[in-house]
Amino acid sequence: KAGVTQTPRYLIKTRGQQVTLSCSPISGHRSVSWYQQTPGQGLQFLFEYFSETQRNKGNFPGRFSGRQFSNSRSEMNVSTLELGDSALYLCASSLGGSGTDMGRYTFGSGTRLTVV
Amino acid sequence: GQQVMQIPQYQHVQEGEDFTTYCNSSTTLSNIQWYKQRPGGHPVFLIQLVKSGEVKKQKRLTFQFGEAKKNSSLHITATQTTDVGTYFCAVTNDYKLSFGAGTTVTVRA
Numbered sequence: 001k002a003g004v005t006q007t008p009r010y011l012i013k014t015r016g017q018q019v020t021l022s023c024s025p026i027s028g029h030r031s032v033s034w035y036q037q038t039p040g041q042g043l044q045f046l047f048e049y050f051s052e053t054q055r056n057k058g059n060f061p062g063r064f065s066g067r068q069f070s071n072s073r074s075e076m077n078v079s080t081l082e083l084g085d086s087a088l089y090l091c092a093s094s095l096g097g098s099g100t101d102m103g104r105y106t107f108g109s110g111t112r113l114t115v116v
Numbered sequence: 117g118q119q120v121m122q123i124p125q126y127q128h129v130q131e132g133e134d135f136t137t138y139c140n141s142s143t144t145l146s147n148i149q150w151y152k153q154r155p156g157g158h159p160v161f162l163i164q165l166v167k168s169g170e171v172k173k174q175k176r177l178t179f180q181f182g183e184a185k186k187n188s189s190l191h192i193t194a195t196q197t198t199d200v201g202t203y204f205c206a207v208t209n210d211y212k213l214s215f216g217a218g219t220t221v222t223v224r225a
Contacts, residue, residue, distance in 0.1 A: 033212065043159070043204065043215040055211040090158055092213070101147060101166075102208045107158040 006108035018079040023091030031096025032074040037088040122216035137219040139205035
């Protein structure tokens with residue numbers, strides 16, 4: 001069973017540019033979540049999608065957006081990049097049960113974004 | 117939202133020794149999960165605890181959920197170099213995982 005696939009693995013962008021990250025969940029998993037990991041802030045929730053619907057969104061500016069397609073694949077976009085957006089962006093998939101029991105999450109290897 | 121506090125932030129362990137990391141919440145939790153992230157890697161699911169007082173073992177790892185469901189612990193016995201990494205506890209609520217800050221473990225051979 002293939003794991004969660006994130007592309008690209010590494011990305012270097014210039015301030016002001018935009019970036020799109022992709023995530024393919026485990027087959028059968030309908031929930032895809034995105035997390036930002038930085039040394040200072042740890043793991044922070046960005047948003048969660050289930051059957052193409054965003055069910056929750058973290059406390060990030062509107063420059064961060066996402067979407068999910070009918071095949072459960074998901075993308076996240078960051079516009080007008082800032083230096084502080086440099087981070088490891090992790091995608092996780094789960095079966096996606098209730099709000100308080102989503103089951104185990106399987107994380108992808110992440111996309112390391114560096115903004116210069 | 118729900119927050120969990122993890123202690124200690126860092127744990128330096130002599131190979132072969134035991135250690136415990138703790139996760140505490142001010143509110144009652146519906147469940148708690150534990151993840152391990154190796155250096156340069158991504159979080160990997162270890163366990164989910166749901167019941168009050170639940171204890172689960174995975175080889176040298178013992179996970180416990182408090183009776184009041186407000187705290188959890190991970191105890192590792194006979195630490196090995198393969199135990200190096202950061203251990204996170206996390207709670208699910210509102211379709212998201214809220215992570216603790218993690219305990220970063222280093223091992224002295």
